[in-house]
Amino acid sequence: MDIEQHGAFAITPNPAPLSHDARAAQMENPAWGRVFTDHMATLRYSRDKGWHDAKIEALKPLQLHASAVSLHYGVEIFEGLKAYRLPDGGAQLFRPDANARRFANSAKRLVMPELPVDLFVESVRALSQIDRDWIPTADGASLYLRPFMIGTEETFATNPSGAFLYCVAAAPVGAFFSGGAQAIKLWVCEDYTRAAIGGTGETKCGGNYAAGLPAQAEALRQGCNQVIFLDAIERRWVEELGAMNVFFVFDDGTLQTPPLTGTILPGVTRDSIITLARDMGYQVNEAPYAMDQWMADAKSGRLVEAFSCGTAAVVAPISEIKGNNHNFQIGDGTPGAITTRIKTALTDIQFGRAPDPHGWCQRLF
Numbered sequence: 001m002d003i004e005q006h007g008a009f010a011i012t013p014n015p016a017p018l019s020h021d022a023r024a025a026q027m028e029n030p031a032w033g034r035v036f037t038d039h040m041a042t043l044r045y046s047r048d049k050g051w052h053d054a055k056i057e058a059l060k061p062l063q064l065h066a067s068a069v070s071l072h073y074g075v076e077i078f079e080g081l082k083a084y085r086l087p088d089g090g091a092q093l094f095r096p097d098a099n100a101r102r103f104a105n106s107a108k109r110l111v112m113p114e115l116p117v118d119l120f121v122e123s124v125r126a127l128s129q130i131d132r133d134w135i136p137t138a139d140g141a142s143l144y145l146r147p148f149m150i151g152t153e154e155t156f157a158t159n160p161s162g163a164f165l166y167c168v169a170a171a172p173v174g175a176f177f178s179g180g181a182q183a184i185k186l187w188v189c190e191d192y193t194r195a196a197i198g199g200t201g202e203t204k205c206g207g208n209y210a211a212g213l214p215a216q217a218e219a220l221r222q223g224c225n226q227v228i229f230l231d232a233i234e235r236r237w238v239e240e241l242g243a244m245n246v247f248f249v250f251d252d253g254t255l256q257t258p259p260l261t262g263t264i265l266p267g268v269t270r271d272s273i274i275t276l277a278r279d280m281g282y283q284v285n286e287a288p289y290a291m292d293q294w295m296a297d298a299k300s301g302r303l304v305e306a307f308s309c310g311t312a313a314v315v316a317p318i319s320e321i322k323g324n325n326h327n328f329q330i331g332d333g334t335p336g337a338i339t340t341r342i343k344t345a346l347t348d349i350q351f352g353r354a355p356d357p358h359g360w361c362q363r364l365f
């Protein structure tokens with residue numbers, strides 16, 4: 001079998017990759033995050049060896065001891081970024097260094113080793129390149145890359161782990177919300193909170209999602225797509241969705257998004273939108289916004305648009321809010337003009353249809 005090298009990563013190609021036709025069939029309208037590429041990247045860490053054993057090989061189940069600390073104590077962090085197909089047939093990553101830095105911050109918060117930014121970027125580059133045929137060409141589709149790290153030390157003791165596995169898997173994806181560009185409905189969660197000051201709200205860790213599941217289940221029962229969480233102290237301030245940041249657009253053309261005060265995940269999409277909106281001449285305020293105010297402003301017409309954003313769904317216009325104490329529509333319920341303009345500007349850069357004035361994109365091939 002061929003063994004090659006991609007930087008630190010020893011490559012053992014999948015001996016039985018999917019045929020061209022089988023891959024094409026799987027990539028035709030794949031259910032989001034349920035179709036996977038032929039390979040994965042792995043890297044191990046131990047106290048005495050540091051980072052070692054960097055590999056690209058066939059995607060396969062992980063083997064873990066029953067006492068591995070990630071299984072018991074939630075020692076897990078993850079990232080999400082995408083490889084985008086370009087008009088000339090090439091492909092590029094969008095701000096992988098920003099994901100790498102956030103991954104290192106998440107690691108620090110959970111007393112896990114910080115993966116150097118270069119190794120993180122190299123791992124996603126190496127995987128995207130060997131699985132290049134899995135980067136979709138369909139409109140709006142992309143290859144979603146999922147780097148993650150788990151504690152693998154074999155012990156029921158609750159001390160910080162000394163052994164870790166870093167892994168990247170990848171999935172070709174289309175639109176996150178079925179129906180594509182349609183606007184989404186949000187359920188206002190007033191009983192559960194997502195994050196408290198001093199907790200892990202700004203950490204991209206699986207535990208945050210597990211704790212938010214009953215709220216997400218309630219949202220789905222209420223006919224909504226996602227939850228909007230309020231702050232844990234006053235249950236008054238809008239924070240973010242279960243997996244996306246939120247923006248408000250006012251009738252004077254200004255934008256607002258809640259500030260990063262420790263309980264909100266610092267989205268790469270959020271950051272990119274703030275920059276692009278300012279480039280376009282919009283004023284963007286990072287300031288707290290009360291749920292009651294949101295409702296009053298939507299009813300008075302002062303608030304004209306709202307949208308959520310994240311790597312997976314990019315920009316999702318919000319059409320309607322439902323809750324025990326808050327029920328209102330945003331604008332006329334259809335995607336707003338400024339929301340659409342911002343989404344177009346961002347996706348044009350990601351898919352290489354527009355210049356990249358901030359140097360965000362890294363070409364793969």
Ligand SMILES: *Cc1c(COP(=O)(O)O)cnc(C)c1O
Pocket residue numbers: 080204240241242243244245265266267268269270309310311312
């Ligand atoms: C990942 C995530 C986001 C969005 O971050 P992006 O970097 O834009 O993808 C927002 N909120 C939460 C809770 C997240 O986990």
